[in-house]
Amino acid sequence: GEEVAQTPKHLVRGEGQKAKLYCAPIKGHSYVFWYQQVLKNEFKFLISFQNENVFDETGMPKERFSAKCLPNSPCSLEIQATKLEDSAVYFCASSQYDRGYEQYFGPGTRLTVT
Amino acid sequence: AQSVTQPDIHITVSEGASLELRCNYSYGATPYLFWYVQSPGQGLQLLLKYFSGDTLVQGIKGFEAEFKRSQSSFNLRKPSVHWSDAAEYFCAVWGTYKYIFGTGTRLKVLA
Numbered sequence: 001g002e003e004v005a006q007t008p009k010h011l012v013r014g015e016g017q018k019a020k021l022y023c024a025p026i027k028g029h030s031y032v033f034w035y036q037q038v039l040k041n042e043f044k045f046l047i048s049f050q051n052e053n054v055f056d057e058t059g060m061p062k063e064r065f066s067a068k069c070l071p072n073s074p075c076s077l078e079i080q081a082t083k084l085e086d087s088a089v090y091f092c093a094s095s096q097y098d099r100g101y102e103q104y105f106g107p108g109t110r111l112t113v114t
Numbered sequence: 115a116q117s118v119t120q121p122d123i124h125i126t127v128s129e130g131a132s133l134e135l136r137c138n139y140s141y142g143a144t145p146y147l148f149w150y151v152q153s154p155g156q157g158l159q160l161l162l163k164y165f166s167g168d169t170l171v172q173g174i175k176g177f178e179a180e181f182k183r184s185q186s187s188f189n190l191r192k193p194s195v196h197w198s199d200a201a202e203y204f205c206a207v208w209g210t211y212k213y214i215f216g217t218g219t220r221l222k223v224l225a
Contacts, residue, residue, distance in 0.1 A: 033212065043204070043215035056211055091157060093213075101146045101165075101208040105158040 002026060004106035006092050007074075012112045013082045021109045022074040025094030031055065032075050033093040033103060034067060043091070049075065050097075082113045116141050116209040120216035127195050128224045135190040135219050137205030146208035147188040149179055152218075153201045161203075164188060175199070197223045 005024040013019045025032050034046040045059040049069040060067070064083075069075040079086055089110045093103035117140045127133050139145055146165050150158040162173025169181040179190045188205060200223045205216040 035213070035215075041202075041217045043206075043213070045212045045214075048212060059212075100211060102163070103213065104160075105150075107157040 004092055004094050004104055005074075006090075006106035006109050008109060009107070010110045010112070012114060014114055015084060016081050019079045019082050019086070019111055019113075021077045021090050021092075021111070023077070023092030023094075023106060024074045025092070026104055028096065029094035029104075030097040031095045031100050031103075032069055033095075034075075034077050035091045035093065037089045037091060037108070038087075046077070046090075079111075082111075084113050087111060087113045116207065116214050118205050118207050118214050118216035120203075120205055120219050122219045123217070124220045124222065126222040126224060129197050130194050133190075133192045133195045133199070133221070135203050135205075135221070137188045137190065137216060138186050139188065139205070139207045140186065141207050141209070145188075147179075147181060148206045148208070148213070149173065149177070149188070149190050150204045150206060151175075151201045152204065158204065161190070195221075195223055197225060199223055 007022045032049045036044045047057045047060045047067050048055040052069050064080045067077045089108040091108045092106045095103045119138045121136050148163045149161040152158050161177050162171050164171050164181045172178050177192050181188050202218045202220050204218045206213045
């Protein structure tokens with residue numbers, strides 16, 4: 001498609017539950033990025049993929065967060081045993097292979113941990 | 115270290131007035147710079163970008179920004195603000211294969 005799609009729009013989880021977010025990048029885009037926006041301001045980079053390969057995961061809290069981008073499937077971001085501090089809006093962005101710096105953002109998934 | 119600073123957390127302007135949102139960056143090489151707007155409950159929309167060349171760049175919705183290397187700045191401007199411009203504005207620099215965002219400036223427009 002011509003837009004980055006993210007599902008679900010909203011997700012509510014009790015503390016300790018698992019959360020899984022999905023992202024469908026723009027068709028033809030090879031890079032996928034995940035960002036976490038906390039409290040309507042700070043964007044934190046989490047992870048990026050080049051096709052199905054992890055490109056940069058320096059922002060990922062690895063003990064509870066994991067992500068995948070498999071061929072012919074939406075990319076996913078999974079949080080095991082969610083904590084209150086994971087409440088945020090998670091944005092996915094995609095870009096073309098040779099212009100990684102031009103990212104197109106999805107509408108985000110708002111995760112609320114109660 | 116690579117960073118972006120937006121000194122103004124909130125700005126309030128009257129409709130029809132001019133606007134300038136400040137952005138300062140710290141980056142070792144020639145930066146790729148961006149301004150995004152986020153309306154309430156919405157994702158990020160790219161307003162404009164600077165890669166090279168003319169230091170005054172035009173964007174959508176009547177916005178422009180000027181890259182000043184000597185001041186490490188990339189300020190966003192609009193000559194006449196409309197009520198629909200009320201939103202959160204984010205400046206970003208392309209860092210090491212990822213965006214580095216500022217903390218945003220919330221714009222309020224008075225009728």
